Amino acid sequence: MHSKKGGGGQKYKPVYFVGAGPGDPELLTIKARRLLDEAHVIVYTGSLVPKTLLHGCRARLFNSAGMHLDQVMEILIKGYRQGLKVVRLHTGDPSLYSAIAEQISLLEKEFIPYQVVPGITSGLAACASLGVELTIPEKVQTVIISRISGRTPVPEKESLEKLSKIQGSLILYLSISHIEKVTKQLSKGYPLDTPVAVVEKASWPEEKIVLGTISNIAQKVKKTGIKKTAVIIVGEALLGIDNPKSTCSRLYCKEFSHGYRKGNTQDTKLIKAFSASPSAKTDLTLIVYLGSKGHILAEQISQKLNGPSRLIRYSELKEDQSLQKMWEQISAIIFVCACQIAVRTIAPFIKDKYTDPAVVAVDESGKNVVCLLSGHLGGGNKLAKNVADILKARPVITTQSDIMELAPIDLWTKAHNLLPTDSRKLKHVQALLRNGDTIKVFIQDHVILKALPEGLVRTKSEDCADIVIGPFIPGPNSNSLHLATRNLCLGTGCHKGLAPDRLFEKMKNFLEKHSIPELSIEKVCTIDKKAKEPAIVELAKYLEATLLTFSSEELNNVTGPETSKVVLDSVGAKAVAEPAAMLCCRDGKLIVKKEKFDCCTFSIAATRVEITDRY
Numbered sequence: 001m002h003s004k005k006g007g008g009g010q011k012y013k014p015v016y017f018v019g020a021g022p023g024d025p026e027l028l029t030i031k032a033r034r035l036l037d038e039a040h041v042i043v044y045t046g047s048l049v050p051k052t053l054l055h056g057c058r059a060r061l062f063n064s065a066g067m068h069l070d071q072v073m074e075i076l077i078k079g080y081r082q083g084l085k086v087v088r089l090h091t092g093d094p095s096l097y098s099a100i101a102e103q104i105s106l107l108e109k110e111f112i113p114y115q116v117v118p119g120i121t122s123g124l125a126a127c128a129s130l131g132v133e134l135t136i137p138e139k140v141q142t143v144i145i146s147r148i149s150g151r152t153p154v155p156e157k158e159s160l161e162k163l164s165k166i167q168g169s170l171i172l173y174l175s176i177s178h179i180e181k182v183t184k185q186l187s188k189g190y191p192l193d194t195p196v197a198v199v200e201k202a203s204w205p206e207e208k209i210v211l212g213t214i215s216n217i218a219q220k221v222k223k224t225g226i227k228k229t230a231v232i233i234v235g236e237a238l239l240g241i242d243n244p245k246s247t248c249s250r251l252y253c254k255e256f257s258h259g260y261r262k263g264n265t266q267d268t269k270l271i272k273a274f275s276a277s278p279s280a281k282t283d284l285t286l287i288v289y290l291g292s293k294g295h296i297l298a299e300q301i302s303q304k305l306n307g308p309s310r311l312i313r314y315s316e317l318k319e320d321q322s323l324q325k326m327w328e329q330i331s332a333i334i335f336v337c338a339c340q341i342a343v344r345t346i347a348p349f350i351k352d353k354y355t356d357p358a359v360v361a362v363d364e365s366g367k368n369v370v371c372l373l374s375g376h377l378g379g380g381n382k383l384a385k386n387v388a389d390i391l392k393a394r395p396v397i398t399t400q401s402d403i404m405e406l407a408p409i410d411l412w413t414k415a416h417n418l419l420p421t422d423s424r425k426l427k428h429v430q431a432l433l434r435n436g437d438t439i440k441v442f443i444q445d446h447v448i449l450k451a452l453p454e455g456l457v458r459t460k461s462e463d464c465a466d467i468v469i470g471p472f473i474p475g476p477n478s479n480s481l482h483l484a485t486r487n488l489c490l491g492t493g494c495h496k497g498l499a500p501d502r503l504f505e506k507m508k509n510f511l512e513k514h515s516i517p518e519l520s521i522e523k524v525c526t527i528d529k530k531a532k533e534p535a536i537v538e539l540a541k542y543l544e545a546t547l548l549t550f551s552s553e554e555l556n557n558v559t560g561p562e563t564s565k566v567v568l569d570s571v572g573a574k575a576v577a578e579p580a581a582m583l584c585c586r587d588g589k590l591i592v593k594k595e596k597f598d599c600c601t602f603s604i605a606a607t608r609v610e611i612t613d614r615y
């Protein structure tokens with residue numbers, strides 16, 4: 001905060017230039033809130049500062065939107081000379097595009113003291129809404145704040161064309177009305193598929209987010225009609241960390257060209273969910289409608305539904321075949337049309353209940369809401385009930401365990417991240433439940449059992465169990481449903497440049513020998529020098545496991561593992577696979593000691609997992 005001396009004595013208070021933040025009253029600083037509450041005179045930028053920030057203020061309020069500089073200065077100076085507390089309230093942070101410099105200069109001429117109180121700038125509030133970091137290690141470390149030249153010219157040396165050559169993370173203010181010109185200039189430096197996000201009214205209840213690329217964002221923004229109070233964020237950082245572009249480019253492809261997403265904190269998960277892995281789903285609900293009556297119902301559902309949703313006309317969905325592309329990415333689809341149409345539309349894409357989205361159909365009179373697909377795991381039953389609540393309609397649920405009110409085993413397994421190594425056996429267990437038979441559950445080592453859902457009891461014999469829970473494949477005598485716990489860490493090291501296929505092959509043999517399914521591996525860990533070793537990176541991806549790396553000092557500090565001079569000479573650590581696996585598991589222990597192959601080593605540690613009756 002800057003304070004400038006000058007002017008009268010105790011009686012006179014400085015003029016305060018206060019940052020109002022992006023709009024959400026909770027994003028005001030405590031100091032800003034206090035000054036607003038204490039002020040006698042507030043001159044605020046009415047075009048951008050929401051009125052809600054001024055609720056309860058006792059001050060005389062002046063909206064500067066229609067004033068010129070002299071009029072603003074007259075109020076500030078007069079208030080100061082009367083010994084009043086005067087606040088000049090600017091949106092976001094006063095140091096950016098707020099024209100405080102000229103006001104300060106005029107105050108200084110009058111020897112009037114002032115103070116500047118910072119605020120959260122809208123560009124950074126927009127990043128918070130998107131849930132992104134602008135500085136991704138090794139990808140981008142520079143953030144540029146700028147604007148396109150409009151009525152206020154931008155010096156040629158800072159033109160967007162020039163700035164775009166840096167390919168940093170770019171935040172553009174005051175530029176949305178020139179979006180076409182912006183993208184044209186950006187394309188001179190950034191690749192055309194560089195992601196772009198437009199955030200209108202960041203942090204306001206009516207916040208809107210439009211995502212695209214340099215090549216298509218202008219068209220999308222035009223469709224939404226956003227013309228002002230928006231920032232444009234550009235750069236690869238929008239894709240997050242560890243994400244090869246190919247995985248994420250779906251986020252920006254044309255199926256997302258229809259409309260915009262409503263502001264919602266859950267929206268921010270969209271980017272992350274896409275970035276997480278190729279199979280990760282976003283929590284986006286697609287609402288498909290036919291005709292104008294259907295459109296009205298779809299709007300009604302979208303407004304009240306928790307989480308982000310996107311409306312799309314049935315004909316558009318068919319036209320650009322977007323459903324095929326989106327099927328595995330979205331979490332739910334609501335059809336506002338006859339079940340028959342919905343069923344025919346989704347039929348070609350249905351795969352299994354683990355990956356299919358929830359599908360619900362609402363008739364065009366809004367009377368019945370039928371769950372068509374993924375009732376349990378996909379949340380379709382719940383969605384049908386929600387939509388029925390919104391429309392005051394009748395939910396139609398036909399999955400058996402809900403009807404019979406039995407513990408839905410698949411929900412319970414999902415809640416505990418238990419993964420069936422052979423999902424065909426789930427049916428057998430559910431049939432037992434329906435018949436009222438008790439299900440016998442065997443619990444393997446490294447699993448702590450707190451409670452089981454009703455109808456399930458613990459057994460001491462793995463061979464006669466109906467369900468086996470733990471990280472190991474049950475023995476050959478067992479015909480049970482194996483639910484793998486995801487609690488193992490695979491420590492590994494390999495020769496430089498080893499082909500990924502060879503490492504996969506060795507790992508498969510190693511896991512098979514120890515009766516460990518790939519599903520049980522939650523983390524792959526190694527020394528930091530191997531963090532980019534293609535075979536190890538690919539292995540972690542293949543297992544959908546987190547890759548963790550440790551420095552040689554960290555590895556050398558682990559006591560116990562067998563050491564190797566060869567390893568020490570080549571990477572500077574006494575051992576890699578064993579200590580890395582041990583470091584990965586906080587409360588765990590080594591369960592498979594290091595095994596050496598000609599080109600790699602493996603070791604496994606396990607963490608303990610808890611099972612309860614929660615679902």
Ligand code: SAH
Pocket residue numbers: 022023048090091092093094095096097098120121122123126172173174175199200201202203204228229230231
């Ligand atoms: N000092 C302000 C910027 C004022 S210039 C700040 O730090 O945020 C006005 C521009 O700010 C607008 O054209 C728009 O680009 C941006 N802006 C202001 N409030 C915004 C908001 N809530 N969401 C998105 N952009 C906003």
